[in-house]
Amino acid sequence: MTVRTGRHFLQIPGPTNVPDQVLRAMSAPTCDHRGPEFAALTTRLLDVIKPVFGTSGPVVIYPSSGTGAWEAALVNTLDPGDRVLCFETGHFSTLWEEMARSLGLRTEIVPGDWRHGADPEELARRLAADTDHSVKAVCVVHNETSTGVTSRIADIRRAIDEAGHPALLLVDTISSLGSIDYRHDEWGVDVTVSCSQKGLMLPPGLGFNAVSAKALAAREQAGLPRSYWDWGPILEANRRGMYPYTPATNLLYGLVEAVEMLNAEGLPEVYARHARHAEATRAAVRGWGLEVLCADEREHSGSLTAVLLPEGHDADKVRRIVLERFDMSLGAGLGKLAGKVFRIGHLGHFNDLTLAGTLAGVQMGLHLAGVPADPAGLPAALEVLSTP
């Protein structure tokens, strides 16, 4: 048996490292979810979580993964056979589109090269052509975790408004919430989908829908079958600090603590920290002489960086060596990027030395895997990190 010393480096783009204070908060005794103490916690939590989404409206919390929260966004707002416009930005946008199709929606895909975000100009063209307003929703993944590309949601909103189109805007913020600037209300998003295990620094197990007034109104007419995911009974029970099912009590204790940590640092500071770490990571990648997958300077992700390897080199071999030698997990290439890229997660509970250690591990792994990489990469990142 291999004896591991020190702490494992979990540098995949989620689940992320859970801070000790969040772990401690979750280890409190499980309580009566119908009792007064828990009702007070729920009432407070449903209030303090709103600024993280940039909303003053309701946030529905499910005991679920992010995939469940995707389904909830669709079944609460749409009718069978409705047209939904989806952008192919990577693996996760593809999975969401497949889910929409399997639920009986008619999806229209805007094809993409997995190196760019959703194109606002193409959206404007498609919506302008939809003169009878048959498109009922536009689905965008804010931060494509498979590619490290962040779509420009404010520009997407502008394109919808300029076309004068009434489609709902549904946005997946699973790997951006709590790491990259996000504004549900200001950007006119109707449903924001998220989950617990990335920027919120919790283990997997909570799914979220932040819901606009327009989305709530759409729910009244929406005919897709729903039961567990139905916002109605949840929002009704939430008024009394309750849930219509047994909530994930201990994850919610952890969520209160995590939100307090984000507030103590300040959300703008949290976003700036992630942007700086992303910049240092890109400096390392370029210093190694390798390519960042994201091809548009405006769309670099603050939460992860996907690194493209030269032809003939296997990204999974690099990850395997890094895991075996340095006890660090890096993200695999997903879907058509399998073996071609590895992903460095730099989101959540993270500081300068965590990043420096991560990039040192990657540099040593590249060397051991025989990938030609200039050792100037790590110093280039340290230069960014040590800039006053």
Ligand code: PLP
């Ligand atoms: N959307 C994005 C952008 C993701 O990164 C993920 C998972 O990593 C999902 C959706 C699916 O979430 P989950 O695995 O929690 O169901």
